[in-house]
Structure formats: C-alpha cells, structure tokens
Amino acid sequence: MNLQNKIRSIILSHLVESEARTVGMEEECILYTKDNRRLPVNPCAEFSATDLLSIMNENVGTNGIYSLEPGGQLEWSSPPYRDMNNLYSALAKHKQALHKVVEANELKIISYGVEPNYSPDDIDLINQLKYQLMNANMERNGTLGKWMMRNTASVQINFDVTSEKDLENMTFVADCLQPVCAYLFANSPFRNGKPTGTENIRNVIWENTDNPRCRNLIDHGIESPERMIDHYIDYIMTVPGIFQLDKDGVIVDTHQTLGARLIALEKSGELRTEDIQAALHQIFTNVRLKHLVEVRGADRPPKGHEMAPVAFWTGVLTSESVRDEILSVVKKWTLEDRHHFNKVSLVLDDSQIGPENKSYREWNQWMGEMAMAGLKERGLGEEKFFEEFFNIVMGKGPFSLQEQTD
Secondary structure, eight states, X not given: OOHHHHHHHHHTTTOOOGGGOOEEEEEEEEEEOTTSOBOOSSOOSSOOHHHHHHHHHHHXXXXXXXXXXXXXXXXEEOOOBSSHHHHHHHHHHHHHHHHHHHHHTTOEEEOSSBOSSOOGGGSOOOSOHHHHHHHHHHHHHOSSHHHHHHHBOEEEEEEOOSSHHHHHHHHHHHHHTHHHHHHHTOOOOEETTEEOTXXXXXXXXXXXXXXXXXXXXXXXXXXXXXXXXXXXXXHHTTSBOSEEEOTTSOEEEOOSBHHXXXXXXXHTTOOOHHHHHHHHTTOOOSEEESSSEEEXXXXXOOTTOTTHHHHHHHHHHHOHHHHHHHHHHHTTXXXXXXHHHHHHTXXXXXXXXXXXXXXXXXXXXXXXXXXXXXXXXXXXXXXXXTHHHHHHHHHHOOHHHHHHHO
C-alpha cells in the first residue's frame, strides 16, 4: 500500500451505517478571575487554568474529556451521540460541573468568541512544547496567530461518515457554507476593550492566522467534491510541519513539510498510524478531515445557545435529501463567487451580494431554513436547538452586533 492509500485508509477508518452516525462537539470558553483578569494558564501562586483542568478531568467520568487551549481557554470534548438531545444532556452535565468549580474559585466564564479586553501580549502561553512550536510557526506564516492561540474560543462539531462519497459531499458543502456559519454564529463584539463594529473579528483572525494551514479548502485548490480525499492529501503533503513525533511518540521540533516527514518514515519502514494522525491534526482549515469530518467555523455562542451551531451543521450535513439539495445549488457557484463570498463573510453586513447575485441575507435565510428542514427530517425533536437562535439572529442581527448595541 503506497503512502497516499495509507493516509486515505486512516481518513476512512471509521465508516458507520447512516443510522449509526454520531455527532460530537468541542466547546471552548475563556475564563476570568473575580477581579476581571484572565485566569493564569500555568501553575502559579493563585488558582490557574492548569488547576482547573486537573479538577475537571478528575471528575468528568465518561462525560467526555477536558483540555486547555494555548491561552488557558478550557475545552470540553463531548462523547459522540446519535441524538442531539443526549448530547444536550451531556453538555448540561458539563456546564453544571464547570459552574461548581467556577463558583468555588470565584471565576467568570466569558461567553464570547474573542477575548474582549486583553491583547495576546498580556496572556501567557501554556508551558508545552507543542504550543511553543505552534506560536513560532504562526509568527512566520500569518499576522494574527497569537490572537487565535490565546484569544479565541469556538464550538467545533465532529461527524461520523458513512462512505467516501458521504465524506466528500459533506466536506464540500461545509466549505461552501462557511460564510453562512461565520455570520450566523458571530459572537465577538469587543476586542482590546473596544467595539468591533461590523468586523467579523474571529473570522478575520482565522483568515490571517497561518496561510498554509488555515482558511477554506478552496483557498488550497480543493474546489469540488470529486476526488476530495486525494486532493486533500496532496494539499497536506505540502504544508510545513509544526512538530513531529519521535520514536517514543514524544513531540519534537521539525523543519520538514508534513509530506516530507511521512515519506521519510515510509521509506525507512518506520511509518506509524500516529504519525499520520499527527499530520492530519496540524491542519486548521474551517473544515478538516481526520477519521471523521470536523467543522470549525463558529464563534463560541452566547450562554444557552451552545448547541445552535451543532444543530445547524447537523441539519444541513446529515440529512441526505437536504444536503443533496444544497449540493445541487452550491456546485453551480463559480470559483469567483465562492472566493468573493468568503471575503464577504469578514464583514457583518448582510446586504452584501453573494453568489448568484443574491444578498448575504438571502443565503443566510435559505441555509437556515434548510437546516431546520434537515433537523425535522431526522425526526428526533432537535429543531429546538436551532430555531429560536436562528429567529433571533435573522430578526436582530448576529450577537456580535446585538451586544454592542446593548
């Protein structure tokens, strides 16, 4: 089996039947101390994010796992569920456990997608080699990597796949709909203590974080669902590595591209599954492939609406009839239309013109309605996780703008 096929086999290693497809989420949040400072990330004389992480993982049981982002943002990764009602119950259990520790240590949860008050230079980087290497890499390859690492929070959604075609169609639709996601779930009203106005700031930050490994798949020449996996593998082979694993599986520095590292390991007969997985995890596009499809483009929503992006993407991606209808539309968009739409999404103005000479608002409305149709088709009573949120945003604008007005 050649290297391309080995990587392909990892990506397609967890195929499931359509009725067994599960959904999982990763929810991040920024935390403050009682006197409105960022919670220190590394161990120190006061309670730190590292201390918080230890407590949360001690008590999590089977309800997922906790980790820290580079600036001390707490991330909860849920177990996967077939039914979003069960996922919601797991989220509620996580929030209850977190609030118990937050109250005991007089902390505050900041439910925004971007740190509202502090610049990256005010925030320590977590004391781990992986993130120190990432920090240096992003300083070379973008202008806002420090902001992304220390000052952003999101909700990411993971989907099982049923076949290669299912993966390709799901990934392509998700890449095309990133501008809709960026608008609906914009929730970053302040930066450096000032209003962000109509700048969709978290989306802007990610657009300028790391040119080789971020942005949309179309930006890396992956322009259609046909042969999506092959094109994705061709792409990742060209990306500079941030780190590599040594023979003991320990993270070390690298000066190779991801492809050069994997080729060298294969030639020496030392290529392991974990080496391929490490490469796949060094891609940060808005939708990326692992042994599942991960969709990454939503800001961390306001308190109480954490399930909204999960429901949106579940509605448009897992209901095949709805996804096929969307696919039939977005496949007709020109490359110029798609690149322009991605630029439009950097500004929270839904009067801008998108594909087919229709307004941003028209596309947001239609895609939201398609999400609702997909959720209804699933027949699990999951519409409640998106419907109210969608009506609020379409009536009053994204929460980024609402918060500034308030």
